[in-house]
Amino acid sequence: MSVPSTHFPSQSLGEILLGWFRRMARRLPWRETKDPYAIWVSEIMLQQTRVEAVIPYFERFLQRFPTPAALATAPEEEVLTVWSGLGYYSRARNLQRAARMVVERGGFPQTYEEILALPGVGEYTAAAVASIAFGLPYAVLDGNVMRVMSRITCDFGDIGSLATRNRLRDAAQRCLPPGEAGSTNQALMELGATLCLPRNPRCLLCPVAAQCRARAEGVQDELPTKLRRTDTVAVETTLLQIERDRQILLRQRPSGGRMAGFWEIPEAAELPQAEPIEEVHRFRHSIMNRAYRCTVLHAVNPEPMDPAPAGYSWVDRSRLPDLPLSTMTRKALRLK
Ligand code: SF4
Incomplete structure (x- = not known):
């Protein structure tokens, strides 16, 4: 119209x-x-x-x-x-x-x-x-x-x-x-x-x-008239909070792709061997036309991860304010 x-x-x-x-x-x-x-x-x-x-x-x-x-x-x-x-x-x-x-x-x-x-x-x-x-x-x-x-x-x-x-x-x-x-x-x-x-x-x-x-x-x-173009896609995801002492397991996104250089906590699908202990919290997050429902789980790994697996790092929690973290990870870790 x-x-x-x-x-x-x-x-x-x-x-x-x-x-x-x-x-x-x-x-x-x-x-x-x-x-x-x-x-x-x-x-x-x-x-x-x-x-x-x-x-x-x-x-x-x-x-x-x-x-x-x-x-x-x-x-x-x-x-x-x-x-x-x-x-x-x-x-x-x-x-x-x-x-x-x-x-x-x-x-x-x-x-x-x-x-x-x-x-x-x-x-x-x-x-x-x-x-x-x-x-x-x-x-x-x-x-x-x-x-x-x-x-x-x-x-x-x-x-x-x-x-x-x-x-x-x-x-x-x-x-x-x-x-x-x-x-x-x-x-x-x-x-x-x-x-x-x-x-x-x-x-x-x-x-x-x-x-x-x-x-x-x-x-x-x-008014205004806005015709619908794309439907929102609902995505369920589980994020793992894996810690030892005051350190947390994070991975840095590779250079060249979307959000290159940002740090994130892993998704459950990336570490299938990790064992969930308890649910920490749930939250919603939107990126473009994707509506995420995220569940954050405390988890442990059966094997000691020392050093951290390829692509991951153990990061001291005190460093988190100085790192570029994705917004989803900030929400997952309940950081301001
Ligand atoms: S410009 Fe907006 S707020 Fe002002 S009279 Fe028109 S519709 Fe109402």
């Missing part, structure tokens, strides 16, 4: 949003700076991750790597350790590769096209950094903005389709008052994050309720 809208928002809508944003914006650490490096780091962290979860990571990351040069020269394992827990670790690796390019070219790129050319930067991040750090007139289109614009313009097109996205981006672009792209983009994202919520949008508090066509037609709860 695709019903292109004929309702076009304008710069006056952007100005209303801007006034609201200046009064109501949440104070977030990346809004206190114009440093393109810091804004870029925040935008990469905010991909796929909630604002509240990002704040402590952002502060720690900037403390440890305050400049592109500091990030470019750090050991990769240290970068992954500081990122550990945020998930989607290719983001951290791309950040470091991009930081090296920034250092090589002698400064942060200042055009949309050059920012877009950095590893790990897509159209959304390039538009966000270009507009917020440099005031360039590029509309951002993330999930929040798509929801807001689909409602304001009452566009029932599938937001998974390129045509709908282009229409919504055009509509957002027309909202940007001259010289105010960065703040207006943030205002649209803020509206989506705080009032124009996926369920039960808080239209009574909305600064652009009078301009919102979906509200006028009473269909705001039906």
Whole structure:
């Protein structure tokens, strides 16, 4: 179903949003700076991750790597350790590769096209950094903005389709008052994050309720349209917590594959000879379209594993905070 809208928002809508944003914006650490490096780091962290979860990571990351040069020269394992827990670790690796390019070219790129050319930067991040750090007139289109614009313009097109996205981006672009792209983009994202919520949008508090066509037609709860593409796959897995003294058995993922260099506790299928002693706990974890139900068992090995089997290491528990651990392993070991 695709019903292109004929309702076009304008710069006056952007100005209303801007006034609201200046009064109501949440104070977030990346809004206190114009440093393109810091804004870029925040935008990469905010991909796929909630604002509240990002704040402590952002502060720690900037403390440890305050400049592109500091990030470019750090050991990769240290970068992954500081990122550990945020998930989607290719983001951290791309950040470091991009930081090296920034250092090589002698400064942060200042055009949309050059920012877009950095590893790990897509159209959304390039538009966000270009507009917020440099005031360039590029509309951002993330999930929040798509929801807001689909409602304001009452566009029932599938937001998974390129045509709908282009229409919504055009509509957002027309909202940007001259010289105010960065703040207006943030205002649209803020509206989506705080009032124009996926369920039960808080239209009574909305600064652009009078301009919102979906509200006028009473269909705001039906938008945006998102057609289902992939079903979630349920996966049951058993993880083994095998310890001796203060050491735990871990394996490091091989280089070249997904999450290369990260440490994990073994799955039961990898060590069929291990004998379970008791269940420690259960938890759920999602990766892409896989929904894991994980059971963690205390286990022992009938043979002394000294040295550890090939691919595994005995790791002192005191070292765990300094290692890049997969999020599933962090949950399994109940680490923060
Ligand atoms: S009026 Fe309601 S649906 Fe429309 S933009 Fe505001 S919060 Fe969203």
